[in-house]
Amino acid sequence: MNLPYAGAIDCDIHPALPGTASLLPYLDEYWRDTVTMVMKGVARLELNSYPPNAPLTSRPDWRPTEGKAGTDLGLLRTHALDRFGLRYAICNCLYGAMAVYNPDLGAVLCRAMNDWMAKEWLDREPRLRASIVISLMDPEAAAEEIERLAPDHRFVQVLVLAMGEMPLGRRAYWPIYRAAEKHRLPIGVHAGSMMRHAPTQSGYPSYLAEDYVHQAQAFATQTISFLAEGVFAKFPELRVVLIESGVSWLPGLMWRVSKDWRGVRTEVPWLKKIPADIIRDHFRLTIQPLDAPPNPDDVSRLLDQIGSDDILLFATDYPHWQFDGDDVLPAGLPNASLRKILIDNPLATYPRLKEGHT
Amino acid sequence: MTDAPAYVRETRVNHRGVVDCDIHPMPATPTEMAQFLPKRWAAHLAAYGARVSQPFVGVVPYPRMTAGNGSRLDAFPPTGGLPGSDLDFMRQQLLDPLGIEYGILQPLSVGSHTFDQGLGAAICAASNDWQLEKWVRPEPRLRASLCVTQEDPAAAVAEIERHAGNPAFVHVALPPRATEPLGRRRYWPIYCAAAELGLPIALHSAAYGPGANSGSGWMSYYIEEHYAFAHSLQSVVTSMVMEGVFEEFPTLKVICVEGGFAWVPALGWRLDKAWHRMRDELPHVKRPPSEYMRQHFWYTTQPMEEPEHPRHLLDVIAWIGADRLMFSTDYPHWDFDDPRQAFKVRLSDELDQAIFRDNAKALYGLN
Numbered sequence: 165m166n167l168p169y170a171g172a173i174d175c176d177i178h179p180a181l182p183g184t185a186s187l188l189p190y191l192d193e194y195w196r197d198t199v200t201m202v203m204k205g206v207a208r209l210e211l212n213s214y215p216p217n218a219p220l221t222s223r224p225d226w227r228p229t230e231g232k233a234g235t236d237l238g239l240l241r242t243h244a245l246d247r248f249g250l251r252y253a254i255c256n257c258l259y260g261a262m263a264v265y266n267p268d269l270g271a272v273l274c275r276a277m278n279d280w281m282a283k284e285w286l287d288r289e290p291r292l293r294a295s296i297v298i299s300l301m302d303p304e305a306a307a308e309e310i311e312r313l314a315p316d317h318r319f320v321q322v323l324v325l326a327m328g329e330m331p332l333g334r335r336a337y338w339p340i341y342r343a344a345e346k347h348r349l350p351i352g353v354h355a356g357s358m359m360r361h362a363p364t365q366s367g368y369p370s371y372l373a374e375d376y377v378h379q380a381q382a383f384a385t386q387t388i389s390f391l392a393e394g395v396f397a398k399f400p401e402l403r404v405v406l407i408e409s410g411v412s413w414l415p416g417l418m419w420r421v422s423k424d425w426r427g428v429r430t431e432v433p434w435l436k437k438i439p440a441d442i443i444r445d446h447f448r449l450t451i452q453p454l455d456a457p458p459n460p461d462d463v464s465r466l467l468d469q470i471g472s473d474d475i476l477l478f479a480t481d482y483p484h485w486q487f488d489g490d491d492v493l494p495a496g497l498p499n500a501s502l503r504k505i506l507i508d509n510p511l512a513t514y515p516r517l518k519e520g521h522t
Numbered sequence: 523m524t525d526a527p528a529y530v531r532e533t534r535v536n537h538r539g540v541v542d543c544d545i546h547p548m549p550a551t552p553t554e555m556a557q558f559l560p561k562r563w564a565a566h567l568a569a570y571g572a573r574v575s576q577p578f579v580g581v582v583p584y585p586r587m588t589a590g591n592g593s594r595l596d597a598f599p600p601t602g603g604l605p606g607s608d609l610d611f612m613r614q615q616l617l618d619p620l621g622i623e624y625g626i627l628q629p630l631s632v633g634s635h636t637f638d639q640g641l642g643a644a645i646c647a648a649s650n651d652w653q654l655e656k657w658v659r660p661e662p663r664l665r666a667s668l669c670v671t672q673e674d675p676a677a678a679v680a681e682i683e684r685h686a687g688n689p690a691f692v693h694v695a696l697p698p699r700a701t702e703p704l705g706r707r708r709y710w711p712i713y714c715a716a717a718e719l720g721l722p723i724a725l726h727s728a729a730y731g732p733g734a735n736s737g738s739g740w741m742s743y744y745i746e747e748h749y750a751f752a753h754s755l756q757s758v759v760t761s762m763v764m765e766g767v768f769e770e771f772p773t774l775k776v777i778c779v780e781g782g783f784a785w786v787p788a789l790g791w792r793l794d795k796a797w798h799r800m801r802d803e804l805p806h807v808k809r810p811p812s813e814y815m816r817q818h819f820w821y822t823t824q825p826m827e828e829p830e831h832p833r834h835l836l837d838v839i840a841w842i843g844a845d846r847l848m849f850s851t852d853y854p855h856w857d858f859d860d861p862r863q864a865f866k867v868r869l870s871d872e873l874d875q876a877i878f879r880d881n882a883k884a885l886y887g888l889n
Contacts, residue, residue: 218800219799219800219802220799220800326737326738327736327737327738328738328739329738329739330738330739330740331736331738331739331740331741331742331746332738333742334742357737360738360739361733361734361736361737361738361739362733362734362737363737364703364733364737364753364754364757364760364761365698365699365731365733365734365735365736365750365753365754365757366698366699366700366701366702366703366704366731366732366733366754366757366758366761367700367701367702367703367732367733368703369703369757369760369761369764370703370705370706370761370764370765371764371800371803371804372800372803373764373796373797373799373800373803373804374703374760374761374764374796376796376800377760377789377792377793377796378737378757378760380788380789380792381736381737381753381756381757382736382737382738384749384753385736385737385738385741385746385750385753386738388741388745388746388749389736389738389741389742389746392741392742392743392745392746393742393743410788410792412787412788412791412792413785413788413789413792415784415829415834416782416784416785416788416827416838417749417785418830419784419827419828419829419830420749420752420782420784420825420827421745421749422828422830423825423827423828424745424748424749424825425745427587427588427856427857428586428587428588428744428745428748429745430587431587431743431744431745432743432745440830453792453795455788455791455792455795456791457787457791457841458791458794462837462841465834465837468831468834469829469831469834469837471830485799
């Protein structure tokens, strides 16, 4: 392994739920009966953003001999935790519970996923931490779920998908942000779509490769939505982590939005500072993928353009296929920034990581 | 800490020509364009209007947060009418003082967006005739956009053929927001016709479109919408490359208009990575996407991105390739880029001439 520091904090790994059947022990009788007898269609809710067998979804050498990639704790230890000498890794479990239309089903499946995560992963491996998954279909229920789990400090973040029914800054979602801010939980926005809208303004593209490229647009959209709607004016302690989003799109966004703000800020009077500064204060981005320039010498130019190395967080994106072998660190990141990216920035972003395991 | 002092190009502007790749002509009155429509469609327009995918009749969906309702306040002609509607005033305010050697008209024809495709084709044809009659014939510095309605490709091809060989039209204009991603095969007859005539395709940011302006639905504010214009262009680049348009039409050239350009390098890097990872999904895409971008796409400069450190713009220009950028003002709109002040960083003489003049002349075959 090629990490220069032991004890790196991996801010994006993907333990996978084998299927809805794994949640049955965490459902009450009504939902257990409903899910098994009249909602048989929810037995497997894989997200179309990550078809289970697509190359994107798992590195070939990280796939288990049978079953879904990411379902085996032993392999996770071998491939990631031990291999890269990680101190902590934050589990972002992606499953269709986050995208179902029925708000009751969405809430109950997400709740069961969180209980499953605590019991099946966090209880068994002290290096793991997790995001609270929520359904956005009922923001009040989502806020209740955050409150329910907040006392368990192994949950360090609230997770939502990058594309949903409405831009994430919308006020309907503010109960979620109120609860998250109260408990110092960042909002993690992860690549993926609820498929309520096409990822382009001109309908659905033909290929998964195009869909994945458009995730970067989705992050840009959400960044501006959080800003424009005034989320940070209302919740000044809230942080947003853009996960598996690429990084190189950010400088152009900062320049363009800051310029537009100078022209039309009467529309958004709650933006008291230039947006580039608000972005550096409130947003963090994981570095797999970086979508870096091909010449590693240009990566430091990119960081210079962003104007801060505080905002980057180390991630492997395990088992998604972002890199081969041990090349987990994108080439060209300045040596002077590595300790921050690997350790200091994650600790600052997730204050609960600074506490001992409870 | 910023790089000072601000660079002003003023001393050079009058002795070197500028090609302005984005000028918006407007009709002075609502009836002006109707004169160019067949009676049937003029009557239809008067009764039903040009119905497009947005809630309001005849105004853009997000109010422009500017006193000129989207235009420079000083661009309202003294003779009355809308900004951009008076040729003499355009000469006085734009073409003469700023040394515009050629100006490319971008009429933003609503004909590309109407639900009724028959009406749309008629409006596009009228817009083309109007550009010739009102603007290009009286003013030799101006060139026209060949507007077509992309959702009826047969009608679009017929309109292109109607003007084949007319040097007044320098490109075929499509909106970047369509019912399908613009690389899809339903639009290929348009690309075929354009490529055969050697006409580039120009895609100008559009305030209307059939789909929501983000993958999470409609945004709330103009400051969001304005940013999302660039997204619509990114999607065009992505779709045209990933559908294999340039394998089918290897001479086709495409211009992204009014989307800025700082997003271009990062899109190419991301596309290359996705292509590399999912090549088995894309056997028809023979080369890394960024190579197609480098060969087939051009970008107009407005609205110019303004980095916190102006020198960072030089990184971006180097990453894109200086031969790909073409200056534009967006006259008479509020976020107009003045050639004297648009670049906050000093360009080398070579870059300056390429971006302000020579790239557009070469692409459009002007002079």
